[in-house]
Amino acid sequence: MLSRKSTLFFVVLPAAAVLAASGFIWSGAYDVGADSPHTKPVHRLLEIARERSILVRAAELDVPDLRDPVRIVQGSGNYQAMCAGCHLAPGMAPTELSQGLYPAPPDLTKTAAEASKAFWVVKHGIKASGMPAWGKSMPDEYIWNIAAFLQELPDLTADEYQAMVARSGGHSHGGGESMPNHGGAAADGAPTSDENDAHAAHPHADAAAHTQAKPEAGTDSPGTKTGESHSHKQGHSDDGHKH
Numbered sequence: 001m002l003s004r005k006s007t008l009f010f011v012v013l014p015a016a017a018v019l020a021a022s023g024f025i026w027s028g029a030y031d032v033g034a035d036s037p038h039t040k041p042v043h044r045l046l047e048i049a050r051e052r053s054i055l056v057r058a059a060e061l062d063v064p065d066l067r068d069p070v071r072i073v074q075g076s077g078n079y080q081a082m083c084a085g086c087h088l089a090p091g092m093a094p095t096e097l098s099q100g101l102y103p104a105p106p107d108l109t110k111t112a113a114e115a116s117k118a119f120w121v122v123k124h125g126i127k128a129s130g131m132p133a134w135g136k137s138m139p140d141e142y143i144w145n146i147a148a149f150l151q152e153l154p155d156l157t158a159d160e161y162q163a164m165v166a167r168s169g170g171h172s173h174g175g176g177e178s179m180p181n182h183g184g185a186a187a188d189g190a191p192t193s194d195e196n197d198a199h200a201a202h203p204h205a206d207a208a209a210h211t212q213a214k215p216e217a218g219t220d221s222p223g224t225k226t227g228e229s230h231s232h233k234q235g236h237s238d239d240g241h242k243h
């Protein structure tokens with residue numbers, strides 16, 4: 001038999017804590033809004049959990065040679081097509097996604113994510129954040145190419161970035177691509193280098209953001225044959241986006 005004191009510590013108090021937590025959750029008092037930041041301790045706790053989880057898993061990876069220019073250039077086309085809408089690119093104005101997501105996507109033009117960690121995060125995504133698991137559609141080699149490109153990204157000017165993307169062959173990773181403007185995506189969605197003209201920059205930034213946000217948009221439309229979910233025939237989705 002448990003003593004009175006033990007009963008209090010091991011049964012009554014935990015039960016009360018569970019009840020209080022359930023009551024709090026059920027009351028709806030917790031604000032899930034992305035525009036309502038976590039408290040400092042919760043933020044710190046989640047950050048440590050994320051960092052440790054990624055670090056431990058990334059440490060098990062064998063990193064290939066990432067200095068191969070072919071890798072880097074190939075990775076740039078996919079970065080422009082799949083990542084810039086959230087993580088930005090040199091000379092690119094902030095997008096609705098880069099500003100609206102919480103946790104915020106880090107600006108990858110500022111600091112290079114360490115290669116093995118970047119590979120792991122790109123392949124598996126991050127739960128309950130906007131970061132998708134790209135490994136569901138992209139073979140490892142292509143993900144390493146992006147990780148290789150990320151090492152160069154912070155050193156690129158807007159012109160260098162656009163030139164590289166233009167040489168990259170655009171959005172290609174062996175199937176499953178969901179961007180409508182395959183191949184042409186590169187030049188088309190590239191950020192304008194005219195940093196002073198924020199207005200001109202905006203439609204481009206938005207277009208990138210929207211195609212990223214709704215990669216499946218249009219793929220279910222009547223007439224689209226099954227198995228054609230990476231059809232490249234759809235129009236550019238910056239038409240009609242006005243607010």
Ligand code: HEC
Pocket residue numbers: 050078079082083084085086087097101102103104105106113117118121122126129130131132134146212213
């Ligand atoms: C829809 C928005 C979105 C898209 C698209 C996206 N990401 Fe992310 N990414 C995020 C968010 C949000 C985080 C931060 C998650 C967190 O802090 O928990 C993140 C985190 C990361 C990180 C971790 C950075 C660090 O140092 O912690 C890397 C690396 C990354 N993304 C790379 C990419 C790459 C490469 C692509 C394209 C293949 C991509 N992301 C596409 C939203 C996005």
